[in-house]
Amino acid sequence: MFKKLLCVFLLAAGCGDKEEKKEKPEPTPAPQPEPTPEKPGNPFPFPLPFPIPPIPGMPPIPIPGGGGDPVPPSADTVQALADTINSARKSRGLSEVKVELQLNCAAKRHADDIGVKKICGHTGSDGSSPWDRAKDCGTSADGEIVACGQGSPKAAVDAWTLSPGHAAIMYAPNQTVVGVGMLNNYWVAIFR
Numbered sequence: 001m002f003k004k005l006l007c008v009f010l011l012a013a014g015c016g017d018k019e020e021k022k023e024k025p026e027p028t029p030a031p032q033p034e035p036t037p038e039k040p041g042n043p044f045p046f047p048l049p050f051p052i053p054p055i056p057g058m059p060p061i062p063i064p065g066g067g068g069d070p071v072p073p074s075a076d077t078v079q080a081l082a083d084t085i086n087s088a089r090k091s092r093g094l095s096e097v098k099v100e101l102q103l104n105c106a107a108k109r110h111a112d113d114i115g116v117k118k119i120c121g122h123t124g125s126d127g128s129s130p131w132d133r134a135k136d137c138g139t140s141a142d143g144e145i146v147a148c149g150q151g152s153p154k155a156a157v158d159a160w161t162l163s164p165g166h167a168a169i170m171y172a173p174n175q176t177v178v179g180v181g182m183l184n185n186y187w188v189a190i191f192r
Contacts (some may be wrong), residue, residue, distance in 0.1 A: 008057020041088060073182045081153040081180045085170060088157050094173055097191065105137035106130065107188040108145070115183025120148035130190055140192060141168035141179075143149075147187040156187040 018080070063182045079099075086096040110133055113124050122130055124146055130144035147156040160166035169175075175191045 018075060020098035051111060056091060061077045079183060081156065081182060081187060084153040084157045085178060088161060089171060092171055094171060095167055097175050097178040100177040100179055102139035103141060103177055103190050103192065106133040106141065107179040107181035107190045109133050111181030111183045111186055111188040121157040122146060134190060141190045142192050145169050149185055151185055
């Protein structure tokens with residue numbers, strides 16, 4: 001009987017005392033952020049410190065960004081561009097150029113076009129050349145310069161001064177008249 005009690009005791013002692021191993025729950029993975037779609041804009045992996053200047057004979061270069069309604073310049077801003085050009089010419093011992101309304105018409109027409117379309121070049125969206133635009137406005141021209149993205153008349157003139165092709169037109173001693181225009185920081189000066 002003692003053996004039976006010992007077996008029952010051992011069985012009883014062993015029953016229910018076992019710890020069941022509970023499996024730990026798998027950790028929930030952290031939510032992954034959804035990929036954001038690429039935004040259109042500057043195609044380069046770095047900001048451009050200056051706009052890309054137009055190259056004669058090449059198609060216009062679209063400038064990334066922009067959008068929204070065009071911001072028309074004040075009359076003071078357009079006059080400041082002519083004044084800044086004359087100041088730069090004077091500092092080189094050159095005569096000032098007189099603002100001509102017909103050339104202003106040609107410059108404004110092109111500035112309004114490229115300023116809305118964000119295309120930096122000399123060919124209008126209608127295929128017009130600087131000479132076509134001058135003729136349509138009742139005059140003639142012998143040189144046009146365009147700056148795209150500069151935030152002030154001084155910045156536009158500085159950019160033209162640093163570009164040999166643009167400087168050759170702006171600082172030509174035989175220039176006597178100019179027309180100027182700007183829209184959305186797209187600057188145009190056309191000379192004769």
